Amino acid sequence: MSSTVVETRRVFEVKNLDVYYGDTRALRDVTMDILEGQITALIGPSGCGKSTLLRCFNRTNDLIPGAEVKGELNYRGQKLYGKEVNPIVVRRRIGMVFQQPNPFPKSIFDNVAYGLRVNGIRDRLNERVETALKDVGLWDEVKDNLKKLGTSLSGGQKQRLCIARAIALQPDVILMDEPCSALDPISTKRIEDLMNNLKEKYTIVIVTHNMQQASRVADYTAFFNAEALDNGGRVGYLVEVDTTEKMFHDATDERTRDYISGRFG
Numbered sequence: 559m560s561s562t563v564v565e566t567r568r569v570f571e572v573k574n575l576d577v578y579y580g581d582t583r584a585l586r587d588v589t590m591d592i593l594e595g596q597i598t599a600l601i602g603p604s605g606c607g608k609s610t611l612l613r614c615f616n617r618t619n620d621l622i623p624g625a626e627v628k629g630e631l632n633y634r635g636q637k638l639y640g641k642e643v644n645p646i647v648v649r650r651r652i653g654m655v656f657q658q659p660n661p662f663p664k665s666i667f668d669n670v671a672y673g674l675r676v677n678g679i680r681d682r683l684n685e686r687v688e689t690a691l692k693d694v695g696l697w698d699e700v701k702d703n704l705k706k707l708g709t710s711l712s713g714g715q716k717q718r719l720c721i722a723r724a725i726a727l728q729p730d731v732i733l734m735d736e737p738c739s740a741l742d743p744i745s746t747k748r749i750e751d752l753m754n755n756l757k758e759k760y761t762i763v764i765v766t767h768n769m770q771q772a773s774r775v776a777d778y779t780a781f782f783n784a785e786a787l788d789n790g791g792r793v794g795y796l797v798e799v800d801t802t803e804k805m806f807h808d809a810t811d812e813r814t815r816d817y818i819s820g821r822f823g
């Protein structure tokens with residue numbers, strides 16, 4: 559990696575991380591850093607473990623029966639899987655946005671206020687909701703209809719509403735699992751522009767199948783691949799991670815160059 563990496567603060571430090579689902583190892587020996595205030599894209603062919611790694615960052619794999627994480631994963635210098643760590647607090651600090659925009663069948667206001675209320679935050683609710691909606695560029699579109707159902711918005715608006723719901727809690731990190739794959743190109747562009755604005759305040763990790771998207775939005779790109787095992791299964795692994803500029807124009811590994819140029823995957 560370039561020398562700027564050394565000077566930038568590490569939010570996550572992943573060392574020799576393995577993830578299992580039951581007896582099956584889905585991801586092996588991942589070592590990488592996630593840097594503060596940067597957008598990091600996780601790319602690679604289907605099944606190479608991108609979403610699995612993403613879920614490690616806010617411990618949502620804990621919710622999958624049989625999932626087990628081995629190795630080291632430090633969040634701001636603290637063991638994320640340490641015994642004393644409360645996963646609920648982790649998920650408050652490290653928010654997540656999914657592929658399918660999934661607002662609750664509640665009003666626009668209540669969608670954004672939801673996480674705040676659940677976490678017992680009741681002061682300045684109106685102001686906090688307004689700020690979150692402004693931060694995602696939705697305020698002007700919805701300010702006169704805050705009682706309208708969140709589910710009645712367009713796909714792109716719904717996704718921005720879900721991002722507003724995540725950032726209302728003022729998290730440290732936002733994890734995005736293919737946030738634009740269900741959206742049209744115009745809504746996708748709005749989310750990409752939004753990500754660029756959000757990185758002033760948040761560290762973002764995004765899983766994307768869209769290589770152009772990674773090259774447009776990410777500061778760093780990590781390329782994962784999967785290899786066949788003797789038992790017929792497959793295990794994902796990290797091929798390389800570097801600045802997006804380097805990965806897309808001068809990747810070290812031939813597999814990365816092949817994938818990025820569309821020769822496989």
Ligand SMILES: Nc1ncnc2c1ncn2[C@@H]1O[C@H](COP(=O)(O)OP(=O)(O)OP(=O)(O)O)[C@@H](O)[C@H]1O
Binds near residue numbers: 609794
């Ligand atoms: N809940 C689960 N239970 C069991 N196995 C799982 C589970 N989730 C993922 N896996 C397995 O882990 C491996 C990695 O899956 P994962 O979804 O992380 O890959 P991915 O790179 O994000 O794939 P895609 O690009 O298709 O979304 C796959 O073999 C998958 O079948």
